[in-house]
Amino acid sequence: MKMNKIHHVAIICSNYELSKHFYTEVLGLTVVAETFREERESYKLDLAIGDDYQIELFSFPHPPERINRPEARGLRHLAFEVNDVGEVAAELEARSIAVEPIRIDPLTGKEYTFIADPDGLPIEFVQK
Structure with a gap:
């Protein structure tokens, strides 16, 4: 396939x-x-x-509520690749969006952070 x-x-x-x-x-x-x-x-x-x-x-x-646990079955999160995670985080915070602290992925060494959409769906931003 x-x-x-x-x-x-x-x-x-x-x-x-x-x-x-x-x-x-x-x-x-x-x-x-x-x-x-x-x-x-x-x-x-x-x-x-x-x-x-x-x-x-x-x-x-x-629509029925979704169980909101990070490790529940189903879609875990939606991830977007960005050029600069820090820049994206700053822009979102300026729009009053809560942004998690920027972390480093231990497997890739790349920066990433999370926000939530209006329904609590986790959205990740990953360094290119």
């Missing part, structure tokens, strides 16, 4: 407008398409990161 790349990551949010603002205005992702699916009472927002990857942000009426 030959796979080319990750096609997309899908995220279901609890507050569409808040999450849309977070991913577009705070993180700076580009809107590719926004669709309201009336039959599902759901928005689907396609977001671009550069030219290669895409995030699909979904809203559904009354």
Whole structure:
């Protein structure tokens, strides 16, 4: 089996407008398409990161809570590669986003840090 790349990551949010603002205005992702699916009472927002990857942000009426434990089964976190972790951390803190202390990965030697999206999904920023 030959796979080319990750096609997309899908995220279901609890507050569409808040999450849309977070991913577009705070993180700076580009809107590719926004669709309201009336039959599902759901928005689907396609977001671009550069030219290669895409995030699909979904809203559904009354989505169930997710168990929020770092080591629970399922998606652990979403990670973005950045040129300067310290610069990204400073920009996020200036926007009143709580940023964990920058750490060094003992396996790669690269800097990384975490924030949380509006629903508590951990988002990692990793040094290029």
